[in-house]
Amino acid sequence: MSGRFVNNGAPFALMAALGLALAGPLSAQEAVHPVVETPDYWSLLFVFVLSSFIGLGVIRRVSRLLHTPLMSITNAISAIAVVGSILVTGEDYPPMIRAVGAVALFCSMTNIVSGFLITDRMLKMFKTNEKAGH
């Protein structure tokens, strides 16, 4: 990917495209649920590929100074597994399944809390000349 690609707002154009891809199947979601819900694989794959491109575009521009905080904030963001964990823990499933879900939920929540807190703690330390009091 060239530097030009990331500097002309392409990530945001891609974001708009992703928005369409996400919003498109909304009406389908509300249709009568069949016994086995068949997800629209293609739209899932589209979402995956488009958001990977957005990710590559955005992350390429992250300051090298901040690679450690970047890693801890993406840690917290990938703890979005919390959504899946809540579904498995809270739906009307057998207790064993929900117990496993609760462990997953605990792991995800730990990552969310510690990930965001430590990222902020590290970012607070990055100061310029004036702010550092020199």
Added chain:
Amino acid sequence: MIPSLVQFAYLIATGLFVFSLHWMNDPKTARNGVMAGVVAMTIAILATWAQPVIVHHFWIVVALAAGILVGVPLSQVPITAVPQRTALSHAFGGLAAGLVGSAKFYLWYGEGPEQLTTFRVVAIMVEVLLGFLTFTGSLLAAGKLQEVKWIPQRPVTYPGQNFMNLALLLTAIGIGVFIVLNPGSTLAPQLFPVVIAISLAFGVLLIIPIGGADMPTVIAILNGYAGLSAVAMGFVLDNKLLITAGALDGSSGLILSLIMCKAMNRSFTNVLFGAFGQVQAAKAGGEVKQYKAETNEGAAQVLEQSQLVVIIPGYGMAVSQAQHKVRELYDQLKKRGIDVKFAIHPVAGRMPGHMNVLLAEAEIPYTDLVEMDDINGDMPQCDVALVIGANDVVNPAARYDKSSPIYGMPIIAADKARTTFAIKRSKNPGFAGIDNELYFADHTWMLFGDAKAVVGDLVKELSGGSGMH
């Protein structure tokens, strides 16, 4: 909450996550990024929880509370322990993905084999494999970084290692194919734990041959795996928010590992499958070269006479927690009108950006932290290059010695400075086990001792004249 409202909340959360990472492009806006991330995550949790399908709330509350109780102390670790904490949280992320995948498999199997569509089984297999291998792999990486006694620091290799890994992977894939073809088979629930076991073993086997010097790359790769396992969970659960957020994390892992590999002139496969640090054993025992040692007093005098000092920190600075003493040295030199810069190699330390965070913790302005590519041109004008606990990243052998394992790796040109001082704990070779030619160069003088003690002495010498003691 009606489904389209939930989807709308997920869409907002996705946008905020993108902005969260976008704001990380500048230290000035980076904290807004954290804010955006927190808001996005809160929206995602509430929107999911408020759905009518969620009927049991007790365990959710307990698990969330427990997560907060453990998460807060984990965020307060010393900055030097950040690599371990990061590896540990990759382990948590992988475990969560693996568990949700397994739960869904048994749930669908119980509801009837028609639920186990090919697409779902494939997605579950990918999720479980990535999740559990990230779990054990990251735990092992965290153990290596924490220097837990019973975990070997040096790469562990044995004959047929790659063959063994490949065989295990093929077995797992074979079982996966069997379950895809026979989702209703009574064997499926018995074979599934085998896949879990193989994934757990695979994580250990992938990380055990990797040495400490490769940790920045490995942590970045595991970061990517944790993201991809969240993506796979999104495919399993038909949830687009999981896919978008996971893909952002996955691409971050990919980019960071590419940067790390480039900074070591090695390929992905070489890091993962070619153990670092085994080539040198044969090289040891060549001719014995002589170091030139300098006293701290002498070094302080030279520093005082300089106009431009470039400090090159490495893992040794982190180990001896010398960053605050380095800040005092920085202050002493600045007070004399001497220009001081820090040259940061991308793989210095044990994770991407490790040195920047340590120096920022010591309140050194980030405007004086300069990337390798930006400072190398200035090195010939540099009066003193002060190497603090860095080794391979300043080894000139990388430029021309084809037999050296670090050949071709871009280095900081400490050897181009007029004078080089290298602080080193002992006369043993560095982490990669390679002799560093910089130490034997004509204009290099060694300052032997613990980094913190030596820098402290330099500060004392420099402040002696100003009546502080």
